[in-house]
Amino acid sequence: MSNLDFLQPLREKYSHEPTFLQAVEEMAMALLPLFEDEKNGAFYKRAFVAMTEPERVISFRVPWEDDNGNIQFNRGWRVEFNSVLGPYKGGLRLHPTVDSGVLKFLGFEQIFKNALTGLPMGGGKGGSDFNPKGKSEGEVRRFCVSFMTELFRYLHPSTDVPAGDIGVGGREIGYLYGQYKRLTNKHGEGVLTGKGLNWGGSPLRPEATGYGLVYMTKLAVEKRLGRTLEAMRCAVSGSGNVAQFASEKLLGYGAKVITVSDSNGVLVFDDGMTQDDLHAVMECKNVQRDRLRSLDGKVSGRYVDGESPWSLDMKYDLALPCATQNEIDGDAARRLVKNGVLGVLEGANLPTNMEAQKVIRDKGDVIYVPGKASNAGGVGVSGLEMSQNSQRLTWTREEVDSKLKDMMANIYKQMENSSGKDGTLEEGANRAGFLKVAEAMKDLGWVQ
Missing domain, CATH: 3.40.50.720 (NAD(P)-binding Rossmann-like Domain)
Structure with missing residues (x-):
C-alpha cells in the first residue's frame, strides 16, 4: 500500500479539482517522514487531512455593466481555508482560468506560506473568472464595485483580509476599498492590503x-x-x-x-x-x-x-x-x-x-525553494500593513525593507533548521509551515 493511501477519499471527492489535488499531493510527499513517525504519525495525518478542507467556501454571482450598456455576469469566490493562526489572508485573482479548484490550491499553499512569515495570519484566497485584459477603465471599476458589493459582508480585520494577486493591482484595490467604505461607513480599517499610500497602504508593499x-x-x-x-x-x-x-x-x-x-x-x-x-x-x-x-x-x-x-x-x-x-x-x-x-x-x-x-x-545539487517560502515577502508586508493600520501609523520605507529582509532571513533559517542533516530547503519549508499549523490546531482542540 502507498504511504499516502489515507488521501484516497480526498482524491475521489475532489477529482474535478486537479490543481488543488496536485498541491495537496506535493505537500504530502514532502511530509512523508512525519506521517511515518511511530509516535506522532497518526496525529500528523489527521491534522493534514483537516487542513485540506476549507473552513468556508463562499461563491456568488458578479453582475456588471459593459460600456455598451449590457449586463455581464461572472462568478466570484472567497475560499476561507484555515484561521488557526489568525484572520484569513490571501489575494484576489482576476483571470479567466479562476475557478474554485484553482483558488483552493492557492489558499492551501497560503496556509503554510503565512505560517512561515511568523505573523498571525491564516490562509485564504479569492477572485473571479473575470478577465481584466481588454476591458476599459470603467468596466474594470464597475466589476470591482459589484464584486465588493457581494464580498464585503464576509470581511473584517479580525476575520478575513484580502489583497491583490494576478489581475488585481493598486487600481483594482482602490476600487474595491472605495466600495467597501461606501457600504460600511468604516474608515481606516485594514480590511484590504496593497492599498495606496494616501489611504492606509504600506511603503514597499508593491515591491x-x-x-x-x-x-x-x-x-x-x-x-x-x-x-x-x-x-x-x-x-x-x-x-x-x-x-x-x-x-x-x-x-x-x-x-x-x-x-x-x-x-x-x-x-x-x-x-x-x-x-x-x-x-x-x-x-x-x-x-x-x-x-x-x-x-x-x-x-x-x-x-x-x-x-x-x-x-x-x-x-x-x-x-x-x-x-x-x-x-x-x-x-x-x-x-x-x-x-x-x-x-x-x-x-x-x-x-x-x-x-x-x-x-x-x-x-540533487540544484537549489529548489518553493513559493510558499521564496515569495512569502508579499504577504509578509501585507501583514505589516495590517499592523500599521491597527496602530494608525505608517512606517518608513527603510523600516519596512529592514523588516522584510529580517523576515526572509528568518524563513531561510526555519527551512534549514527543519530540513534535518540531509534534508533540502524544500523539505524544510514544507515541514516548518505544516508543524506550526498542526500544533496550533492541537492547542485549540481542532485536531486531537
Whole structure:
C-alpha cells in the first residue's frame, strides 16, 4: 500500500479539482517522514487531512455593466481555508482560468506560506473568472464595485483580509476599498492590503514579493554556493508586479536578467537587461497595459514570439518563475538541468509541476525553494500593513525593507533548521509551515 493511501477519499471527492489535488499531493510527499513517525504519525495525518478542507467556501454571482450598456455576469469566490493562526489572508485573482479548484490550491499553499512569515495570519484566497485584459477603465471599476458589493459582508480585520494577486493591482484595490467604505461607513480599517499610500497602504508593499524573492535567492546562493549574485545569469518569467521588482532588485545586486515574458512571448537580453530596458517594460505593462511584443526593436533585447524562458535552450544560472502555476514542466526542467542551472526559486505559486520537481530533486545539487517560502515577502508586508493600520501609523520605507529582509532571513533559517542533516530547503519549508499549523490546531482542540 502507498504511504499516502489515507488521501484516497480526498482524491475521489475532489477529482474535478486537479490543481488543488496536485498541491495537496506535493505537500504530502514532502511530509512523508512525519506521517511515518511511530509516535506522532497518526496525529500528523489527521491534522493534514483537516487542513485540506476549507473552513468556508463562499461563491456568488458578479453582475456588471459593459460600456455598451449590457449586463455581464461572472462568478466570484472567497475560499476561507484555515484561521488557526489568525484572520484569513490571501489575494484576489482576476483571470479567466479562476475557478474554485484553482483558488483552493492557492489558499492551501497560503496556509503554510503565512505560517512561515511568523505573523498571525491564516490562509485564504479569492477572485473571479473575470478577465481584466481588454476591458476599459470603467468596466474594470464597475466589476470591482459589484464584486465588493457581494464580498464585503464576509470581511473584517479580525476575520478575513484580502489583497491583490494576478489581475488585481493598486487600481483594482482602490476600487474595491472605495466600495467597501461606501457600504460600511468604516474608515481606516485594514480590511484590504496593497492599498495606496494616501489611504492606509504600506511603503514597499508593491515591491515586497519581488524584493523578498531576491533576498531569499541571495541568501541561498551565499549559503549553499558560497557565491554572490554578481554577474549570475537569471531567467525571470512574467512581466507583472513580481517579475518587475525581482528584476529591479537583481539588477541592484549586479545580476544579469536574461528574460522577462508574458503569455504571448519572451524578451531575451543575451547580455542582461539594462535599467532603461526595465523602465520600458514597466511603462509597457503598468501604463500602456500592452504586450511585450510592442517593445520589439525598442529595447536592447530581442522578442521571441510564442516562447517562454523555459522553452528556450539557453544557459541560466538561476531560474525565477514569476508568472503562473505549472509553467515549468518536465521537459523544461530537463532543459534547465542540462544547461547547468544552479537554482530554481519560485516567485509564483506552484510554477514548477510535479514532474519538473522530480527532475530537480533527482539532480540533487540544484537549489529548489518553493513559493510558499521564496515569495512569502508579499504577504509578509501585507501583514505589516495590517499592523500599521491597527496602530494608525505608517512606517518608513527603510523600516519596512529592514523588516522584510529580517523576515526572509528568518524563513531561510526555519527551512534549514527543519530540513534535518540531509534534508533540502524544500523539505524544510514544507515541514516548518505544516508543524506550526498542526500544533496550533492541537492547542485549540481542532485536531486531537
